[in-house]
Amino acid sequence: MTDTELPPGGGDIVPARKLAARVEGAYAALRGRFQTEPVAGLTLGFDGVAGDFHAGPTRRSGGREPWYARGTEMRNERQLSLVAADELAAVASSMGIAELRPEWIGANLVIAGLPAFSMLPAGTMLFFEGGATVKIDGQNKPCRHAGRSVAENAGMADIEAGALLFPKSAKRLRGLVGWVEKPGRVAVGEGISVRVPEQWIYAA
Structure with missing residues (x-):
């Protein structure tokens, strides 16, 4: 059995690899609500972005x-x-809308240079030039709450229909969620070294 094979009943192992990306935008939710606003950069601590709506070591x-x-x-x-x-x-x-801005759905970072970004697997690590490291937990499942924000900000005629449409349209395109493994400053425009972990399908 080679290093890229699993025991019988499994499947092939996809080796780990390194990719390059960059920070295209940074946003923070500092007004006690879900939507974010553009900022020049983010200071990441073990709790996330200080003062951000989703900051903290725990959640409900x-x-x-x-x-x-x-x-x-x-x-x-x-x-x-x-x-x-x-x-x-x-x-x-x-x-059927002209645009979908990152802040409408509470995004903190817009990442460029990675095709099929939302399909990056859990465990992917982002090493930012400024020293911070973010570890990906998984896909961010689209919901009606974010959909309502999109529908309202885009000026859709039927807000409720837009809220319901978003989860269908954004499935596997909503981006990723992650947590801070190593604190540091992240600035717009800086490079990112991306480590995609070894992958396999558990089929036993």
């Missing part, structure tokens, strides 16, 4: 965690929301 469970009673305190693996401009443009086109 919601609809994404049906295995817990709603409101259960749990580790905050959603400190940061990361998106890609090309994917937002694809969602906007699908929804």
Whole structure:
């Protein structure tokens, strides 16, 4: 059995690899609400972005965690929301709107240079030139709450219909969520060294 094979019943292993990307935009939610605003950069600590709506070492469970009673305190693996401009443009086109701005859906970072950004696997690590490291937890599942924000900001005639359309249009295009593994400053325009982990499908 080679290093790129699994035992019988498994599948091929895709080796780890390194990619390059850059920070195209930075945003923070500092007004106590979900939507973010453009900033020159972000100072990342172990709690995420200080003062941001999603900052903190823990969070309360919601609809994404049906295995817990709603409101259960749990580790905050959603400190940061990361998106890609090309994917937002694809969602906007699908929804029939002129644009979908990152701040409408609470994004903290717009990342450029990575095709199929939302398909990066859990465990991917982003090493920013400024010294910070962010570890990806997984895809950010689109919801009606973000959809309503998009519909309202885009001036859609039927807000409720827009809120319902967003989860369908943004499936696997909503970006990723992650947490700060190593604090540091992230500035717009800086480079990122991306480490995609070894991957396989558990099929046993």
